[in-house]
Amino acid sequence: MTDSDGIPTITCLQAQENALALLGGELSDFEERQLHIHLANCDSCREQARQDIMVFHMLAACPAPVVAPDFNEKLFQRLAEEDEQTPIVNEAEIISERIDITASSPRSKRRPSSSFQQRTQE
Numbered sequence: 001m002t003d004s005d006g007i008p009t010i011t012c013l014q015a016q017e018n019a020l021a022l023l024g025g026e027l028s029d030f031e032e033r034q035l036h037i038h039l040a041n042c043d044s045c046r047e048q049a050r051q052d053i054m055v056f057h058m059l060a061a062c063p064a065p066v067v068a069p070d071f072n073e074k075l076f077q078r079l080a081e082e083d084e085q086t087p088i089v090n091e092a093e094i095i096s097e098r099i100d101i102t103a104s105s106p107r108s109k110r111r112p113s114s115s116f117q118q119r120t121q122e
């Protein structure tokens with residue numbers, strides 16, 4: 001399908017994607033012309049593009065976040081510490097929590113210490 005200028009028309013989905021691409025400066029002149037033709041004839045896409053532009057300018061006005069100079073060092077240190085933890089312990093904790101949830105009924109009160117003693121005495 002083409003418009004009166006012989007330019008192929010685009011769908012609303014393509015128009016909304018291209019409107020975002022236009023903000024990032026990623027559209028060719030041809031794609032930009034297609035978009036403007038679509039927006040001139042489609043109220044909903046024009047409104048969506050207006051909101052996208054507003055959000056884009058609001059984000060652009062935000063100051064860039066400042067990262068502490070030792071951010072990378074601390075991040076890699078924490079990642080290394082997490083790697084050192086044994087996953088078996090964590091898995092056991094998860095399993096025991098699941099058992100507690102399924103074993104407890106509304107009438108019975110959970111007594112983890114006494115049930116532990118019973119198990120160890122058997």
Ligand SMILES: [Zn+2]
Binds near residue numbers: 038042043045
């Ligand atoms: Zn549209």
